Amino acid sequence: MRSVNRVASLLLAAALLVGGSLSAVQALLLALDQPTPLDTTGWFAALSSTRWREPTVRAAAGAAVLLGLAILIAQLRPWTPVRLRTDERDGWYLHRRCVERRLADAVSAVPGVRRARVRVRRRGGQWRPRVRATGDPAARAEIEYAVHQELHRLTAPRPGRIDVRLQPRRRPA
Amino acid sequence: MTNAGHRLLWTIIALLLVAGGAAALAAGFGTLRGADPQAMLLSPGLLDRWRTAAPWSTLAAAVAGVLIALVGQRLLARELQRPAGSLRGTLSHPGRRPGRTRLAADVLADALVRDLTGNPGVRRARVVLTGDPPRPDVWIRVDLTADAPAAGVREHVRAAVRRFAATTDCQPAHLDVTARIEPGQP
Numbered sequence: 001m002r003s004v005n006r007v008a009s010l011l012l013a014a015a016l017l018v019g020g021s022l023s024a025v026q027a028l029l030l031a032l033d034q035p036t037p038l039d040t041t042g043w044f045a046a047l048s049s050t051r052w053r054e055p056t057v058r059a060a061a062g063a064a065v066l067l068g069l070a071i072l073i074a075q076l077r078p079w080t081p082v083r084l085r086t087d088e089r090d091g092w093y094l095h096r097r098c099v100e101r102r103l104a105d106a107v108s109a110v111p112g113v114r115r116a117r118v119r120v121r122r123r124g125g126q127w128r129p130r131v132r133a134t135g136d137p138a139a140r141a142e143i144e145y146a147v148h149q150e151l152h153r154l155t156a157p158r159p160g161r162i163d164v165r166l167q168p169r170r171r172p173a
Numbered sequence: 174m175t176n177a178g179h180r181l182l183w184t185i186i187a188l189l190l191v192a193g194g195a196a197a198l199a200a201g202f203g204t205l206r207g208a209d210p211q212a213m214l215l216s217p218g219l220l221d222r223w224r225t226a227a228p229w230s231t232l233a234a235a236v237a238g239v240l241i242a243l244v245g246q247r248l249l250a251r252e253l254q255r256p257a258g259s260l261r262g263t264l265s266h267p268g269r270r271p272g273r274t275r276l277a278a279d280v281l282a283d284a285l286v287r288d289l290t291g292n293p294g295v296r297r298a299r300v301v302l303t304g305d306p307p308r309p310d311v312w313i314r315v316d317l318t319a320d321a322p323a324a325g326v327r328e329h330v331r332a333a334v335r336r337f338a339a340t341t342d343c344q345p346a347h348l349d350v351t352a353r354i355e356p357g358q359p
Contacts, residue, residue: 005179010252012186016245024238031231048220052200053210061197068190075184083351092327095353105356154354155323 001079086156103129106150107143112136126160137166174251278302281341288333294321308346319355
């Protein structure tokens with residue numbers, strides 16, 4: 001969500017800059033009775049002939065409400081924290097993405113396992129790694145061992161249950 | 174701009190969208206007092222007033238456009254601005270008389286950064302000191318190499334903070350360390 005916000009803000013800023021400049025130039029040229037870069041007569045005609053009760057207006061208004069509600073929910077729901085606390089005492093945190101990437105690398109190193117993705121959530125005081133990968137379901141124990149080992153290497157707390165879902169590899173037809 | 178800033182900006186935009194959309198819907202269904210659903214979006218009365226007020230109305234539109242463009246430019250500048258790499262924080266100490274003494278914490282922070290990066294496992298470090306000098310808040314971010322032993326680096330950071338506290342006589346009131354670890358070698 002953080003990246004989405006950043007990109008959306010960039011686009012909004014660019015739109016405001018371009019739109020504001022264009023409308024300023026347009027209005028200034030109109031005030032001076034000079035030819036304008038944009039022909040707005042069509043827009044004026046459309047807005048002057050459209051009534052509030054028309055389905056197009058209602059649809060646009062409904063879309064604005066829905067979009068606003070979607071953005072509001074996305075902004076107000078709790079976001080996944082960027083960091084994972086490892087210890088209550090010394091204020092040591094690990095960057096979540098780094099941990100997830102390291103765990104995914106560790107899982108991918110298990111023989112027969114490919115395309116591993118790992119998400120780490122915190123429930124209560126415990127970390128809950130969730131592993132999704134392609135490979136032999138029999139490799140589950142090895143995957144759990146690899147995750148434990150990597151977390152130990154990162155001085156992370158002992159995790160709670162490790163959720164492993166293995167998708168069997170499709171055989172070529 | 175910070176994440177909190179983005180969140181606030183988009184919450185405000187969302188509220189404006191909901192309020193504007195709901196008002197337009199209410200006007201369309203005739204439930205908004207003073208709004209006629211049969212009326213045009215740009216009513217002839219409004220257009221007449223606009224033409225009567227010309228050229229001031231068009232000049233006002235030009236000024237509004239310039240202001241919108243300025244807002245866009247400021248927002249764009251903030252978005253493209255790199256996070257303040259030189260941020261080191263400020264120590265602030267209340268005096269006996271009304272007022273506070275503020276002190277840039279660059280020198281102290283640089284000393285701790287040098288100590289932290291003395292470990293080969295620490296590729297980069299960033300330190301921010303804030304608060305009251307005898308008991309400052311210390312915020313540290315360390316970027317660790319892929320092969321860095323996390324336990325060893327953690328002990329190194331702890332020792333560096335202890336040395337910092339001893340030499341500057343500043344015992345951290347709050348210590349916050351964030352470690353980012355490079356991905357392992359494929």
